[in-house]
Amino acid sequence: MKIGIVGLGLIGGSLGWDLREMGHKILGISRSEPNCQRAIELGVVDDASTQLNILAEAEVIFICTPLAALAPTICSLIPHLSPNAILTDVGSVKTPVVKAVAPLWHNFVGGHPMAGKAESGLEAACPNLFVGAPYVTTPVETTPQEAVNIVEEIARSLGANLISCSPEDHDRAVAWISHLPVMVSTGLIGSCISEPDATILKLAQQLASSGFRDTSRVGGGNPELGVMMARYNRSELLRSLHQYRHCLDRIILLIEQENWQELEQLIMLNQQARPEFIPESC
């Protein structure tokens, strides 16, 4: 199959890596000529260009740009596409993407491979990034079943676990387990550094260990990505944040009231609930 990849970063590069290995012909697009050359050198594409017209014969095209660039990229891409080409994206928010793109191109399937690592960019690309990771597709009523089947077949060939749901359900679920943790975690760092006594702050920095490290990890990540989540999934994230504040207020109240029994009960329920969220492999 001739597969196009627009945006040669961590996700685009890793997709190219695995799909080319399987024998597909991979055509890459990047805004940067040196990045195109590097992708060819790394062997993650057969050919790469800054010019969209190299995708004229592509059968399936993965749009792997940042969310903000997605709709404009697809607008520029459309004049170059073969009429039966299937478009799919890898954006971490689905409702605004599907709403913007579905009217522009019939054969569009919203997608979200939930794989990643701390590093970003083409140099971070690697084989087997998607193995065992959830790969969500978010077809809507107007999405042709054949296009869905082909995208899902490719996702399955990457070793990912396919999950299908509506764009709205996807966004509500990821608000809880992906976007809320970022805000909760960045707030933790922000409050610690607000300590006005320099001696205490220094001591806190010296004493911080794995508990602080893990709880603050996603909050210490890429600020652009954090803003993008908030921007594109604003209403769902706000809903989660308000509910989170409610839970936090409950914890504060129990500690103020020295209601240790209910606090223990609350933590115990959370302890028991956590394994339902954590894949056994983690």
Next chain:
Amino acid sequence: MKIGIVGLGLIGGSLGWDLREMGHKILGISRSEPNCQRAIELGVVDDASTQLNILAEAEVIFICTPLAALAPTICSLIPHLSPNAILTDVGSVKTPVVKAVAPLWHNFVGGHPMAGKAESGLEAACPNLFVGAPYVTTPVETTPQEAVNIVEEIARSLGANLISCSPEDHDRAVAWISHLPVMVSTGLIGSCISEPDATILKLAQQLASSGFRDTSRVGGGNPELGVMMARYNRSELLRSLHQYRHCLDRIILLIEQENWQELEQLIMLNQQARPEFIPESC
């Protein structure tokens, strides 16, 4: 040196492991006879008993019981001690411990080795648990310098990084980096499971990956330990929680106002601040 260890769990057992390896004679106390036998089998003590009088000749005694048992344990222990015996503890909160114990026994040095692992109990004990970990001592005005020197020398021999501060500074610092993260993290789990739509909750469980796993880890831990932190470090934890809520409210406001520039600025400051808290080895 003859060293007593009261409480043969993860910390007490691991202390015995390393100190016995160095040639000290280790005398262990546990409330459970089978646990005493197991400690002897594992080789973490030379002798162990449920009877406190085996510590009559101990020169230094580590109290490794849970916080709530600390002061009563020391009261029962005092009649059996040699008059020059040095007592030290490993509790994760220091102000109430030092206040309770210093009047009971002159030669007492508050201590907190900040090492741990997910598992607890004697079976989790292991060699070199304290290597590279902070070991805080919290001497007060009345603490004899010689007692401090001896406890610090032992801590140093374990490979730990010694830090000395007042009990109050310790408790304020650990509220930020150890106790606040537990509450922040358990609140995250609690809010996720409050999702009323079962389909969304199921989807969230399927899609949760490393971000949720790390942010929720300490909140999904031992409920008794969480309550103990809140109970013994209540005022400092509340101070941190109120400040955290203030930071969270700021984040919510920025998202409500769609003030993406300031949100990015805020996340960026936190991203830049985080490495100051994270040891290079992490």
